[in-house]
Amino acid sequence: MSTINVLGLVLLVLMLIVGGRQGWLSFLSLLVNFGLFFLALILVDFHVPPLAVTLGLSVCILAVTIFMGTNDLEVARAAFFAAFVIFICLLSLVLVVEHFAQVPGFANEDSGELEGMSVLIGINYAKVATMVTLLSVLGAIAEAAMAIATGVFAMMRSDATQSITSLLNGGFTIGQQIIGTTLNTLFFGFFGGLLALLVWFVGLDYSLGTIINNRIFVAELITVLISFIGVVLTVPSATLLCVYHFHKHLDKHEEKQ
Amino acid sequence: MTQFFKTHPKKAWLALFLLVVGLALILFTAHDQFLYRQPIGRVLTVKETSRHKRTDEFKNVDYQMTQKLTVKVMNGRYKGKIVQVHNRYSASGALDQHYRVGQEGFLSQINHDRHGYSASLNGLKRDTILVFLLWLALSALILLLGSAGARAALSVVLNFGLILGAISVNLRLQASHVVLIFSLLAVIFTIVTLLLVFGANLQSLLAMVATLLSTFVSLGICLVVMALTNQKGIYYESMQYVTQNPRTLFIAEILLGSLGAVMDESSDVVATVFELKRVDQRAGFKKLFKAGMQVGKSVMGPLINVLLLIFFASTFTCALLYLKNGNSWGYTFDMSMCLGMVQSLAAGIGIVINVPLISTLIAYVLKGSDESVND
Numbered sequence: 001m002s003t004i005n006v007l008g009l010v011l012l013v014l015m016l017i018v019g020g021r022q023g024w025l026s027f028l029s030l031l032v033n034f035g036l037f038f039l040a041l042i043l044v045d046f047h048v049p050p051l052a053v054t055l056g057l058s059v060c061i062l063a064v065t066i067f068m069g070t071n072d073l074e075v076a077r078a079a080f081f082a083a084f085v086i087f088i089c090l091l092s093l094v095l096v097v098e099h100f101a102q103v104p105g106f107a108n109e110d111s112g113e114l115e116g117m118s119v120l121i122g123i124n125y126a127k128v129a130t131m132v133t134l135l136s137v138l139g140a141i142a143e144a145a146m147a148i149a150t151g152v153f154a155m156m157r158s159d160a161t162q163s164i165t166s167l168l169n170g171g172f173t174i175g176q177q178i179i180g181t182t183l184n185t186l187f188f189g190f191f192g193g194l195l196a197l198l199v200w201f202v203g204l205d206y207s208l209g210t211i212i213n214n215r216i217f218v219a220e221l222i223t224v225l226i227s228f229i230g231v232v233l234t235v236p237s238a239t240l241l242c243v244y245h246f247h248k249h250l251d252k253h254e255e256k257q
Numbered sequence: 258m259t260q261f262f263k264t265h266p267k268k269a270w271l272a273l274f275l276l277v278v279g280l281a282l283i284l285f286t287a288h289d290q291f292l293y294r295q296p297i298g299r300v301l302t303v304k305e306t307s308r309h310k311r312t313d314e315f316k317n318v319d320y321q322m323t324q325k326l327t328v329k330v331m332n333g334r335y336k337g338k339i340v341q342v343h344n345r346y347s348a349s350g351a352l353d354q355h356y357r358v359g360q361e362g363f364l365s366q367i368n369h370d371r372h373g374y375s376a377s378l379n380g381l382k383r384d385t386i387l388v389f390l391l392w393l394a395l396s397a398l399i400l401l402l403g404s405a406g407a408r409a410a411l412s413v414v415l416n417f418g419l420i421l422g423a424i425s426v427n428l429r430l431q432a433s434h435v436v437l438i439f440s441l442l443a444v445i446f447t448i449v450t451l452l453l454v455f456g457a458n459l460q461s462l463l464a465m466v467a468t469l470l471s472t473f474v475s476l477g478i479c480l481v482v483m484a485l486t487n488q489k490g491i492y493y494e495s496m497q498y499v500t501q502n503p504r505t506l507f508i509a510e511i512l513l514g515s516l517g518a519v520m521d522e523s524s525d526v527v528a529t530v531f532e533l534k535r536v537d538q539r540a541g542f543k544k545l546f547k548a549g550m551q552v553g554k555s556v557m558g559p560l561i562n563v564l565l566l567i568f569f570a571s572t573f574t575c576a577l578l579y580l581k582n583g584n585s586w587g588y589t590f591d592m593s594m595c596l597g598m599v600q601s602l603a604a605g606i607g608i609v610i611n612v613p614l615i616s617t618l619i620a621y622v623l624k625g626s627d628e629s630v631n632d
Contacts, residue, residue: 002490004595006482007602014609019554023609026558030565030605037569045580061566069559100386105351105574109498114578119351120311120319121581126350128574136570139563146559176405179398180454181524183409185517185560187416188446189567192514193600195420196498196506202424203500209293209384213363218383223570225390232397232406 029068050127065142078245079149082238083141104129107215137227144231148238156246171239190224279392286385290332296364298328315583320348340374412453432501439509464523467615475607495592515604518560526615542624549616561605568597
């Protein structure tokens with residue numbers, strides 16, 4: 001058996017032991033996300049416009065991550081809408097930033113790997129870059145939206161008469177609690193994979209000016225910063241959407257009575 | 258607006274201050290050519306001179322264009338001179354790019370002959386857009402989340418500095434102790450980050466111990482599995498930008514990649530169990546352990562998904578190129594995605610193991626302190 005299969009099996013067994021049913025669902029969501037990711041690759045390979053693929057599959061990935069990540073349907077619904085709103089905001093931000101930064105595809109540092117390959121593949125790499133940035137941000141905004149929604153719903157259920165201001169404050173307090181560790185999750189997630197590139201930069205004595213204009217480095221940093229911005233903006237948007245959903249629910253309840 | 262100034266004077270002034278600083282920084286980086294040693298040119302006019310259809314051996318259809326640019330040199334010896342640049346680019350733009358009027362880029366090979374100056378443009382000046390985004394992220398953090406946001410940003414900056422420091426130590430030792438250096442770095446990272454985020458207290462100490470334990474245990478499991486399966490299906494030659502032994506570098510990447518997520522999970526569990534203990538002073542080991550497991554179970558799935566998407570997205574561009582070069586799906590997976598897959602699985606194992614570990618640890622410690630209070 002290959003290493004990847006064995007590691008996957010170990011992960012599955014551990015998740016079942018630790019999480020039981022929830023663990024099984026989480027493992028399933030990993031598999032489905034992996035499948036969706038592969039589907040994205042196939043679709044782009046068949047020349048479906050990358051931005052359309054991004055939009056369609058991002059909705060699926062957000063839904064899978066959020067709805068399979070929690071048992072609480074109300075929380076999941078609010079979190080999903082909040083994450084989707086933020087996703088649309090980020091989409092426009094990424095389009096603007098990529099227009100100015102122009103960091104698609106590869107750079108001189110990749111030339112070793114690209115040897116013997118045809119790079120004229122007829123797919124716009126600028127759009128692929130936008131897609132990559134947005135795909136890597138999805139998990140982070142889904143996770144943040146769930147954390148905020150869980151907290152805010154707990155507050156509203158314990159005391160349904162709270163004012164919107166106090167709920168907003170509560171949402172921001174939760175945001176303050178999670179922001180430090182969430183940013184570091186993203187930072188290590190991204191820079192864990194960039195270690196080799198950083199060794200290259202330091203080893204070959206790149207100047208600061210070269211690094212901050214380098215195509216790959218700027219592309220990665222843009223992704224990191226966009227995901228930071230996404231997580232921060234999720235805090236108010238998730239709180240507001242939770243309050244909205246909760247009040248709509250309450251109103252319906254009152255009408256029935 | 259004036260209303261907001263009256264109700265939240267501090268916040269309004271802070272926003273104004275950030276806005277002014279941001280504008281100043283962006284203006285500065287737009288005019289910082291004098292700081293660069295490489296000559297920088299601004300594109301004045303653009304004319305497309307040719308357009309050819311290209312079909313490669315895999316039947317990919319693309320277009321190759323040539324642009325004739327007039328560029329004004331902005332700094333250095335040739336400052337103020339107008340140079341001619343021929344730029345070849347493709348519609349897909351994997352390695353090249355087209356230039357627009359007003360953009361600035363780095364010039365090289367500036368020559369003078371009887372037709373005037375000529376040069377080639379390689380690469381855009383991207384510092385302004387980077388500074389803009391940096392400013393946007395920092396402002397959002399500080400304005401929306403206050404000091405917690407500022408501390409979070411500070412911890413990220415510190416960690417970035419630490420990584421660079423560790424890399425230069427690693428290079429000075431000629432990459433002879435990569436795993437040792439980055440293991441030490443992981444310990445320092447954990448301590449610095451949790452101190453900044455949580456402060457110096459029992460909560461941080463517990464989170465630190467659990468984080469490090471789970472990270473190293475998961476790395477251990479990963480190494481054992483690799484050894485037992487003879488690393489079948491792991492292709493180190495597919496690793497990008499490698500300048501030293503790829504295997505040890507990859508181990509360091511596994512170590513660092515999951516560190517943040519495990520810290521995240523530990524701090525969630527610790528915060529919840531401490532809160533439970535505060536509300537219910539008499540909670541025993543079993544109840545505390547259960548509460549910890551409950552939180553851990555619910556956060557582990559989303560956290561693994563965060564890392565999975567990050568690791569996979571980074572392989573996307575490469576995988577697409579392999580596919581379009583007529584490679585099979587299997588070969589494409591091996592060459593562009595297998596390392597990312599191993600990394601996400603290793604991170605996942607660390608995140609899952611951490612749940613019972615931190616729950617046991619914290620339940621044991623809090624139960625103990627309770628008994629001493631009762632005695």
